[in-house]
Amino acid sequence: MVSVCTTCKGLQQHFRALSGAMHDTEQESWLNTSLPSLRRSSNGGCRACAVLLQGILLHHDRFAGVREEDIRITAESFNLSGTAGKQSTQDHLSVEVRWKKQDSNGCCDGDEHEHEHEEGYPNLKLEFFTDRDGQSPFSVIGRGRHISENPLRDGGLATARGLIKECLSRHSRCRHTLSTSLPRRVLDVLQDDGSKSVRLHEAAWDADAQRYEFGEFLTLSHCWGSGKSVLKTTSETLDSHKKKIPWSDLPKTFQDAVMLTRALGFRWLWIDSLCINQSDIAEKLEASVHMDRIFANSFLTIAATSAADSKDGLFQAKTQPFKIQATDSKGSLYKIYVREQPSHYSFKAPFDEGAHMNDWELPFNSSAEAYAQTPLLKRAWAYAERLVSPRVLHFTTSEMILECREAYQCECGRIDNAIFDSRTTDSVKQEFARIIAENVERRGELPNGNRNNNRIDSVALQLASTSLNDAAKDITLRREEAIQLWSYIVTEYTSRDLTYDEDRLVAIVGVAKAFAESLKSGYIAGQWTFSTLGLLWHPSDSARSRRPKAQANNVPSWSWASVEGSPIFFDNSMAMDLACTVSFPSERARSQAWSPIAGDTLEITAAMVADVTFRIDGTHEYSLVKGGVCVEFKPDISPPRGEDSIVSGQSLICVLVSMTFRSSIIGLVLQQSKSNAQLYRRVGRFECYECQRDNEEPEDAESLFEYWFPEVEDMTQLDEGPLRSFIVV
Incomplete structure (x- = not known):
């Protein structure tokens, strides 16, 4: 009778089959144990447990200081043969290591005898695999996926080309037109002088076609870092850069991007710091608001995703797998490799695949851990660049990842496969691309066609001819989906960092242009003018919020862009309209219907307006009171300060806007x-779930109507009653 290890089944398929535990599934679990148990099994002579233990202990620095009894280990293999639509078989063994967090006294959270580890992403995820010959003493440890050390060596270039080819051949939304217009300036990376140097090329302007010369080009998305290592084109260096930019002057990230551009067979590369005159303020603004032209027309955006500074380089050094020597029952030697699995943390959402857009949890990844290895993804400019680019090739510390308009691909082959990780990938880009594609299909145009760009250039004329009344009557499911996605994008965008406050509205202009056709609305300072509900934004954490340091671009208090420091959320649906309307005086001039980076005033007219008293109840705790009835209130800035300063007992205006399906009442609070006594500023949004009269028990939100508006007898006749108007700056 053959003795089989009860801990790991010897990591042999036939042993598992003999035990009757084999199932025809895509995943097979091989062990679920603690580190001490694995150690005992290894000391007891199990060769498979010894290999697992050695591989885990080679990564002991990850769990230094953690008690061994708090470390749980699970292992799974995958059987994808015959699974339709899946990528090629993964033959590695996946090992997950989890440990409980300890408190300040060194004690573990929860019951120390509880062996079931909480669900969630493991603290450490390893893969055990063989080299390409596939020889292993353990049948569940097979060949691993090759991950290139450098995209310009070791087959890395072929891998990059393969990812791009897969995108072009399978994804209709990603296919590029044969010819596109170059940006005003690009780098010419193919010099004929035999040197590695590059030069700045001024694209020829075609006055008849109103575009620059045709040519395919790549773009670079990167972190500037401290800015000291970023090479810039200025008025002083412009002429010399047109002649030659010495190779030694280029920071490492730029050098790597140039080498990759050449290797992929392209001549033109666009890098913001070199292709925009950084000392010309007017040119910088012009280029910024037309950034969508550049990235949307780029064949490929090269993303220095793991580089925090331009001197760090595009190709980050990768940790090589550890080698473990293993033997079979006859004493023959084999090599088993173990490495930490490439992390897709930054590209994953905290919910399972298939969740509807209305059920998304936002922002997708907001923790410092999520962006520890991918600092570029934490930048707001880079987020907008990702959205409008047809495809982005991310270079991370673990592998290359291609993000396009329809899918994700990666070198390890697991990023977009729910079998290996049930969490969905961040699908905002794909939803964004779907809306754009639907617009293109309705016009009968090709993706990235130049007619599309000309249309966007004249967006102000189109929007000026669309009245708010007509737009309100023409709301469709497509439009509702578009405004919902826009609000999600703003939430994601505002959860990321900007170096300069004045870029808050500038960096997202290109994304807004793409929504213009679906929403058919004016757009002023980040607000789509057809949507009153769009004004019901609120910072997720007002204690972290602040007003921008400089209001050079005239961002009004009613715009979400007037608050920095916290992700911005929106309310886009309501159960009842409380007869509140909004008009933009500037839009009446028609020529200013498209004002993406500045705004003036708006006029709010409402039937349900209450003069309330502001009350401070505690640290970051506030309420609004009228007639002895109070509701909780969260100001945009907490504690209120600067232009938002409010003292306890001060009078404010509370404008009720809608009632939601959450049975709450939502409104705006003005000061x-x-x-100027004729003008008002927004100081916050309030949502009333319950109201309270003196020391009595709290009552449902609807009771607020009775207490604050006893004169209103018929809620369906609000439009016919007296209205009050306010000009909000």
């Missing part, structure tokens, strides 16, 4: 301007 009379300190400099």
Whole structure:
């Protein structure tokens, strides 16, 4: 009778079959044990457990200081043969290591005898595999996926080309037109002088076609870092850069991007710091608001995703797998490799695949851990560049990842496969591309066609001819989906970092242009003018919020862009309209219907307006009171300060806007301007779930109507009653 290890089944398929535990499934679990148990099994003579233990202990620095009894280990293999639509078989053994967090006294959270580890992403995820000959003493440890050390060597270039080819051949939304217009300036990376140097090329302007010369080009998305190592084109260096930019002057990330551009067979590369005159303020603004032209027309965006500074380089050094020597029952030697699995943490959402857009949890990844290895993804400019680019090739510390308009691909082959990780990938880009593609299909145009760009250039004329009344009557499911996705994008965008406050609205202009056709609305300072509900934004954490340091671009208080420091959320649906309307005086001039980076005033007209008293109840705790009835209130900035400063007992205006399907009442809170009594500033949004009268028990939100508006007898006749109007700056 053959003795089989009860801990790991010897990591042999036939032993598992003999035990009757084999199932025809895509995943097979091989062990679920603690580190001490695995150690005992290894000391007891199990060769498979010894290999697992050695591989885990080679990564002991990851769990230094953690008690061994708090470390749980699970292992799975995958059987994808015959699974339709899946990528090629993964023959590695996946080992997950988890441990409980310890408190300040060194004690573990929860019951120390509880062996079931909480669900969630493992603290450490390893893969055990063989080399390409596939020889292993353990049948569940097979060949591993090759991950290139450098995309310019070891087959890395072929892998990059393969990812791009897969995208072009399978994804209709990603196919590029044969010819596109170059940006105003690009780098010419194919010099004929035999040197590695590059030069700045001024694209020829075609006055008849109103575009620059045709040519395919790549773009670079990167972190500037401290800015000291970023090579820039200025008025002083412009002429010399047109002649030659010495190779030694280029920071490492730029050098790597140039080498990759050449290797992929392209001549033109666009890098913001070199292709925009950084000392010309007007040119910088012009290029910024037309950034969508550049990245949307780029064949490929090269993303230095793991580089925090331009001197760090595009191709990050990768940790090589450890080698473990293993033997079979006859004493023959084999090599088993173990490495930490490439992390897709930054590209994954915290919910399972298939969740509807209305059920998304936002922002997808907001923790410092999520972006520890991918600092570029934490940048707001880079986020907008990702959205509008047809495809982005990310270079991370673990592998190359291609993100395009329809899918993700990676070198390890697991990023977009729910079998290996049930969490969905961040699908905002794909949803964004779907909306754009639907617009293109309705016009009968090709993706990235130049007619599309000309149309966007004249967006102000189109929007000026669309009245708010007509737009309100033409709301469709497509439009509702578009405004919902826009609000999600703003939430994701505002959860990321900007170096300069004045870029808050500038960096997202290109994304807004893409929504213009679906929403058919004016757009002023980040607000789609058809949507009153769009004004019901609120910072997720007002204690972290602040107003921008400089209001050079005239961002009004009613715009979400007037608050920095916290992700911005929106309310886009309601159960009842409380007869509140909004108009933009500037839009009446028609020529200003498209004002993406600045705004002036808006006029709010409402039937349900209450003069309330502001009350401070505690640290970051506030309420609004009228007639002894109070509701909780969260100001945009907490504690209120600067232009938002409010003292306890001060009078404010509460404008009720809608009632939601959450059975809550939502409205805006306004403060009379300190400099002009005819004007008001937004100081917050409130949502009333319950109201309270003196020391009585709290009542449902609907009771607020009775207490604050006893004169209203018929809620269906609000439009016919008296209205109050406010000019909000």
